[in-house]
Amino acid sequence: MKRLWKVIPPCYSDVHGFMAVINETDGMGLVDDPSRYNKVSAGGEGGREGHGGKGGHGGGHGGRGGRGHDRSASFGRSERISGMAGTAKEAPRSCDPSQHPPEGMRVTHTGIRDSDIIRGTESKVRTAFTEDTAYFHPSFVLLCKAPSSSMIGSDLGTIADDLNLENKIPVGSVDIDGEKDYLYGVSMTLEAMGKLLLAPAKTIPDTVNLLGCNPIDWSTETLESVKTLLHDEGYKVHTVWGMRETAERLRTGAAASVNLVVNVAGLRLAKYMQQEYGIPYVVGAPFGTAETERILSDLRVPETGTAMPSGSDTEPEVLIIGEQLTANAIRSAMRSHFWHGIRVLSFLEMDRSQMEAEDAKLNSEDQLAAQLKDLSVRLVIGDPDYRPLADRNIPWIDLPNPGSMFPLTQVARVDLTGDRLGPWIVQGQELALKELSEDRE
């Protein structure tokens, strides 16, 4: 049944995606919600009240349950108020009960109650805005709804416009409400940041903006690997949208000569920047030799919005379940290993232009179970927590879903950048086949 999770853990919500992005900036996020949010970033750290998170892929250590985050790199509270030593600034009330927000947490909530459902939430938004901006001194503020405020149609767009006029801080709103997946939240937040911060700028040749590399899916190690890869090809990464960047830097984003969308969450922003500033974009995660070569070639002569070729395969041999661009990169690499009939499936945000004919956005466990039942499937690459949905033993390569809210299986994280993907697939195939033969024995 659609929207019913019976076996596999659902992923983080769009508000978690919003939070993950904002925490990587010197801005502030305000969620119109009755209760607080704990930090979720760097592969899902601390996503729930009082619970640890797990890792994403792309890092070098730990796996799920571990942490790949360089806290010193985020724009945390201590960093932002370091100039206020001795002032004993009281924490914003929305950060209760620990009095101060967790380090690196730059998202608070309005603390609305049932009476606000009747009277509207504007006064609570304004109160929290005043208190929390006084604490964080943010470079910009983004407001977003939660389920309760969304139910009564809170008009945060108008409140943001009013606050913009009344304050020196740029204020915008993100149209999310806590019911969609985290990549949708990342995508909408990045687009809102672009609309709020970007300004026309003179193009700097051979510069690239990286769009969509959010801290849930990406580690700082992967980000650095991609920067190095591009640097070696003569490109300079101008700004990074989704990880570790100041508003001051992001404002200059329109100066880049091309945008590289490395995660499907960056596509909305890329389309906006193409439309508003004429910046072409290339889509693809630089994982695996085949996809990396294709991306580097496209960067030289970018063709905006190039659609994926339609696959002609009818019988699926391989299912890849995960973030769309990562899965597409794995598909390219698999093809060079002579696999055919490769389908990309995802419970997360997917873009039609990046889908092949048989690819599918999954809306329920039943849909995945039906795909796994197909007897032509000889290999699955996906989160091991999906395995109970298979009714037979299929060779399986573990590709962790870093956005899973309640991961059950520990998976070592992998950095797939550049030519690292090929050996990962070969090793994965061998392990999967060995496991299968052991099971049969």
Added chain:
Amino acid sequence: MRQYDTRHDRKSSIPPDGADRRSRERGHGRGGRTDSLIQELLDLTPDTQVIFVGSLCCLRHQPFGNAGQLLRSGRFSILCPSMTDFSSGRYLHQIVDAIVELSQERNSKHFALIHGCQWTILSTDGSLLQQELKEQHGIELVIKDDSHLLKGNHA
């Protein structure tokens, strides 16, 4: 006209206007409800199934800290209707369909439902739902409120 079901487990009262927001946000935890909530419901009968009805982002709260293991145990499930489902009333049918499906698959006639704020905002008549499930499917349903509109944060 639908009437709000007051039989839900609603411990808190509305704080007086002007009460400190911080103290209100502490309120929920004082009653001792942490992640034992689901376990308490599971302990009602040996075959009780627990289902959460609400949004994905509500799952960040403490009662769901062990949700992964509970899903794997086959006694917990999560239904996340969309905003359209809630605003159109379709969520009521989805709840019935989900519970009936789970009842058949897991051979249980005892269910406990934990709901989020949408249910409260819409003044959902839980008693009607209980009555329908009992009369048409022989399923007993217990309803627990995990809306944070009254309680704020968990401890």
